[in-house]
Amino acid sequence: MPYPDAAAFGDLSVLARLTEELDRFNAFEGPDPAGRNRAAWTEHLGTRLPQEGAGLEAVLEDLRKWIVPNGLRNGHPGFSGWVTTSPTTSGTAAALASTVAGSQRVWVHTFNYLEKLSLDWLKQLLGFPENWHGTYTTGGSSANLIALGAARQWAVEQQGFDPSMTGLPAHLKWRIYASSEVHHVVNRAAAVLGIGRRNVIGVPVNSAGEIDPDALQQRIAADRKEGFLPMAIIATAGTVNTGAIDPIRRLRAIADEESTWLHVDGAYGMFGILDDRVRERYDGVAEADSVALDPHKWMAAPVGNGVAMVRDRDLMGRAFTLEPAAYLEGSMGQQDEVVASPFDGFGEILHEFNLDQSAPSRGVQVWAILREIGKSGMTDRVKRHNGFARHLSALVEKDPYLEQLAPVVLSICCFRYVHPDLDESQLNELNRQLMAALRAEGDLVPSSTILDGKLAIRPCYVNPRTRLEDVDLLATRAREIGDALAQRFKESPTR
Numbered sequence: 464m465p466y467p468d469a470a471a472f473g474d475l476s477v478l479a480r481l482t483e484e485l486d487r488f489n490a491f492e493g494p495d496p497a498g499r500n501r502a503a504w505t506e507h508l509g510t511r512l513p514q515e516g517a518g519l520e521a522v523l524e525d526l527r528k529w530i531v532p533n534g535l536r537n538g539h540p541g542f543s544g545w546v547t548t549s550p551t552t553s554g555t556a557a558a559l560a561s562t563v564a565g566s567q568r569v570w571v572h573t574f575n576y577l578e579k580l581s582l583d584w585l586k587q588l589l590g591f592p593e594n595w596h597g598t599y600t601t602g603g604s605s606a607n608l609i610a611l612g613a614a615r616q617w618a619v620e621q622q623g624f625d626p627s628m629t630g631l632p633a634h635l636k637w638r639i640y641a642s643s644e645v646h647h648v649v650n651r652a653a654a655v656l657g658i659g660r661r662n663v664i665g666v667p668v669n670s671a672g673e674i675d676p677d678a679l680q681q682r683i684a685a686d687r688k689e690g691f692l693p694m695a696i697i698a699t700a701g702t703v704n705t706g707a708i709d710p711i712r713r714l715r716a717i718a719d720e721e722s723t724w725l726h727v728d729g730a731y732g733m734f735g736i737l738d739d740r741v742r743e744r745y746d747g748v749a750e751a752d753s754v755a756l757d758p759h760k761w762m763a764a765p766v767g768n769g770v771a772m773v774r775d776r777d778l779m780g781r782a783f784t785l786e787p788a789a790y791l792e793g794s795m796g797q798q799d800e801v802v803a804s805p806f807d808g809f810g811e812i813l814h815e816f817n818l819d820q821s822a823p824s825r826g827v828q829v830w831a832i833l834r835e836i837g838k839s840g841m842t843d844r845v846k847r848h849n850g851f852a853r854h855l856s857a858l859v860e861k862d863p864y865l866e867q868l869a870p871v872v873l874s875i876c877c878f879r880y881v882h883p884d885l886d887e888s889q890l891n892e893l894n895r896q897l898m899a900a901l902r903a904e905g906d907l908v909p910s911s912t913i914l915d916g917k918l919a920i921r922p923c924y925v926n927p928r929t930r931l932e933d934v935d936l937l938a939t940r941a942r943e944i945g946d947a948l949a950q951r952f953k954e955s956p957t958r
């Protein structure tokens with residue numbers, strides 16, 4: 464056996480061979496092989512645990528030949544299916560650098576410093592107060608969990624109890640209010656926090672997909688009569704379905720009247736604030752008690768990069784403190800500027816406000832992206848993508864066989880193919896087949912959603928690689944495929 468270990472280290476130049484293959488992958492040439500070749504690669508990879516290692520060469524060979532070529536093509540310029548995308552070069556470089564040289568975010572080193580600096584840059588980018596306390600998370604799911612954990616801490620403290628120390632008092636019943644369009648990670652966060660999924664009330668929305676504030680107030684009043692206390696009101700700033708933004712200022716006022724917490728879930732849409740066309744819809748966000756946003760969406764940071772920000776740092780600390788531990792305290796030492804060893808100081812304290820002790824350095828990714836393209840590059844991207852959705856909407860408007868199904872606010876445009884000879888259920892089936900045909904072609908991969916019982920084609924533009932011609936092509940292909948399908952539906956109405 465090699466000494467000191469069977470694993471190779473110390474020669475990262477082998478990565479050059481991998482980056483070559485990754486560049487080939489990122490060219491997205493030919494049809495997507497992952498689904499078609501599934502039998503071949505599962506057979507090659509799906510062995511039982513090897514007793515003896517095959518060595519680094521075998522690993523690199525599998526990565527190059529089997530794993531990377533059959534990876535996930537959501538970075539394809541025509542992929543508009545999700546609110547996440549695949550990373551650009553600077554974020555990728557930063558992730559690699561931190562994997563090697565910043566493999567824990569604590570103690571005194573550059574990556575620790577950049578965790579905080581990059582959060583400051585995000586606050587400056589989005590116009591948030593400088594004193595908000597932020598933390599990196601694995602994504603929007605845990606960012607919402609952390610923000611609502613802080614909300615829970617605050618609400619229960621108001622009743623004279625400390626939920627972080629003694630749990631939720633049994634005699635108190637809580638409700639969290641959001642629109643019916645709220646992302647389901649919020650319901651799961653409520654489950655984990657002991658509030659219960661059923662106590663997340665989905666308040667009705669108007670025809671634009673925005674929460675109805677009057678219905679919210681009535682519901683809170685009715686719930687109070689039954690003994691429920693409001694724990695938080697959630698504004699969604701950019702629903703994943705249509706991009707709708709709840710009236711944040713109005714919800715702030717209601718939260719004040721009810722003495723409750725206002726959280727803004729802007730995992731996808733918070734960066735929309737950079738576009739003048741929609742900025743005023745975010746009015747009031749700087750007065751929220753907490754926000755969630757995802758650099759791994761519109762910023763195209765590598766996936767695994769979310770942010771929670773909370774107005775009250777101490778409160779957040781009470782909710783998420785990692786009680787003193789001898790081995791941590793012992794190593795903590797001084798917090799002076801100069802320390803003899805990085806291990807003599809914690810640097811920025813990050814593990815007290817979060818779910819993880821060990822965690823990767825994620826701030827360097829956000830730092831790299833903003834260092835590369837600045838506020839102007841991010842603003843330009845957001846405006847371009849919001850422009851794509853508006854451009855598509857105009858093409859849909861012009862075409863009598865295409866119909867828009869929701870207003871365009873951010874970078875999502877929901878539409879479908881329509882035909883006067885087909886009824887609603889036929890139209891749903893036709894659009895389902897249209898989606899399947901697009902996906903099979905592979906050059907354009909939007910997703911779908913159901914709006915008012917109607918199946919909608921739902922491109923969401925967050926991918927930096929997408930070009931205007933990809934948007935044009937979607938309208939063209941939707942019409943062409945729709946026409947062909949409609950012809951077939953008319954010939955055999957029973958399908």
Ligand SMILES: *Cc1c(COP(=O)(O)O)cnc(C)c1O
Nearest residue numbers: 602603604646648703728730731
């Ligand atoms: C994406 C998203 C989430 C979930 O975030 P993940 O990063 O996928 O965990 C929650 N809320 C909204 C509004 C989102 O766009």
